[in-house]
Amino acid sequence: MVHSVTCCPIFAVTLSGSSFSVYGSAYTHQWVFQELTQSCITSADNVNHSTVRTVARLLWALRQSVLHLQEWYRAMVLACEYPQFYNRLHPATSSVKDPSGATVGFCYLRRIEPHDKVFLAFADGVDDRDRMYVVKFTPRYSAEAHRLLAAANCAPDLVYCGSPYPDFAGYTRMQMVVTEYVPSGLTMWEVARKPLRDKLREAVSLLHSQGMVHGDLRWPNVLVNREGDIRLIDFDWAGLEGVALYPDDLAEDVPWPVGAKPGALITKDHDTYWLERLFKPRERVKIPLYTLYVYHTI
Secondary structure, eight states: OHHHHSOOOEEEEEEETTEEEEEEEEESSSEEEEEOSOOEEOOGGGOOHHHHHHHHHHHHHHHHHHHHHHHHHHHHHHHOSSOOGGGGGSOSOOEEEOTTSOEEEEEEEEEOTTOSSEEEEEEOSGGGTTOEEEEEEESOOOHHHHHHHHHTTSSOOEEEEEOSOTTOTTOOSOEEEEEEOOOOOSOGGGGGSHHHHHHHHHHHHHHHHTTEEOSOOOGGGEEEOTTSOEEEOOOSSOEETTTOBOOTTOOSSSOOOTTOOTTOBOOHHHHHHHHHHHTSOOOOOOOOHHHHSOOSOO
16 A cells, blocks of 8 residues: 555665664665765764764654654555555656746656656646646756757757755755657658758757857757757756766767767767767667657766
């Protein structure tokens, strides 16, 4: 019963020699752990008044949190007459403020396989049920680059980019990105046609004209909607040239341009490299949108 209506949140305490740490954990499609405290040293050789106070405060906070969690479980289980299995698989945040300040609410439909932090959602308003969103959680994202291309009709509308918990200013680990869902009915072979090649070059030129780079213009990050419009996605690495960097976990099995390596600066030449590769003929294969939306590991 509990497993069917909640993500089974727990506190986990790890012990390693004379140190211990406290983690928060929840079950989505697998157990996910996040460290809540730094390691506390409890060795007798290092005990002082400051250490004792720190450990005491931590244990007191843990005890209060466990009691609160017990009450939450009790109320949650008793209140659920009809288990909603899908709710436990998705993030807690289900509404954001769009650029105009209006509240945009949505319900998660499913996780976009095989990614752990990308979800498909639909608007929760009665009159907006046909509106779909892609919700993504990522350590960094260039909202400026995304909005620049969205204004030129070259990227999906960016509904929100910011903290998933705006009421908690101290949370900075992940950003939440909500964009419009782009139905894609064309094969990526269509991108090689001249009108779309020109549109794609214009989009990248616009980005470069503002001193910005994208960094990941591989074909899964270029969508074509049913009207034949180009939509660039995944602005995780985008930013100002000379500032934007490749991630430290850059995939090794990708033919990156010369100079592209973990932690290196992303250049306009790197974007040009991917444009040239993108225009090479490819096999005509239809690929569902969910395999296109986010290709690299986030």
